[in-house]
Amino acid sequence: MPRKKMCILLMPFFATSHIAPFTDLAFHLVAARPDDVEAAVAVTLANALVVQSALARRGASHLATVKVATYPFPSVDGLPSGVENHSMVKAATDVWRIDVVATDEKLMRPEHESLIREHAPDLIITDIHFWWNTYKIPPASVEMVWLFSGRRAEG
Template sequence: MASDGSSKKLRVVLIPFFATSHIGPFTDFAVRLAAAWPDAVEATLAVTPANVPVVRSLLERHGPAGAGSVAIATYPFPAVDGLPAGVENLSKAAPGDAWRINAVADDEALMRPAQESLVRELRPDVIVTDAHFFWNAGLADELGVPCVQFYAIGAFSTIAMAHLVGAVKEGAKEAAGKPFLWVVRTDMWAPPDGWKERVGDRGMVIRGWAPQKAILAHPSVGAFVTQCGWNSVLEAVSAGVPVLTWPMVFEQLDFSHFGPFEKLISQIDP
């Protein structure tokens, strides 16, 4: 129940990242939450001033019920050298400004004071925060309220990575009996015990950067498993190798349907 005895509504504060692609899912969730329990839940979206029109536009798409069911609260966006005033949305920022917004969002020293001040003023019973703002989990602990970290991009990428590691542990590559070259861009992964010995000369693991364009152009390459990053798409199309797509996040899902790319995909025998 709400901590204020004068209200029986559960106060939920939602704090999205500074991008329309994040604000949208947060807004949808807030509307659904308020609509499901109109007499029991009070949902408030906390955004910076320049993002208020974005929220209002999204709420209007839900009709009168949506526009009136969710409150909007604001906190100031920090002043950043080189970033014009009012540029506070990654989806609308020029390429030269986008990295500054990302840098600000990940900076606890810059972002936490304003967010914490607003949260303490609103006195929520629950905090739903974008995963970017990790410090809000600690703030929730201080306030003694639950906190949910909301991943606007969904859980697919996390689940896919867990599946990938599990597949390796179960011996997918060694069971296939085919030669392979595997690029691993992390030092945190290690193959299962005995895996290298069982694979032998059939497999090569490259850690870090790999000359992908040169590799794909080699006549011995029979197929390319890719997450569908733009560079990988272009290089695969240029090399003309069959492709197995594994898009995970962001634009990768769109690039996996790129016209010339689909022709390469269709060449793979089932």
């Protein structure tokens, strides 16, 4: 009888310099134990392309090894629809708008709770910006890892 795979949900901040390393981590976790681990990177719809691009650099055979789970980005005054990542902001003076949304528990927590319920992960790896994921959402049976990630985005 096949055993249940460990389900890992990774939740990065809205910047390529966070999404890419979270995606790389997801890839390596699955690649190390493909029969035992499944991983999903949870991002907003517009950021799904960042995950898919990071996976595509590993070759077509790796695209299916890591899933992409999407959730809606809240409407933000001053940001056009679809602008959901630091690198998408036209005016550098508007980057703060994404930061404010990311750290707003009332806006983000319901979507994160929904994803966590839907995926029922055994482990959540969350970015430091989403602090509520470590303290308020997961049931006691879910392990948590709280990360701050960042690296220079590859061009």
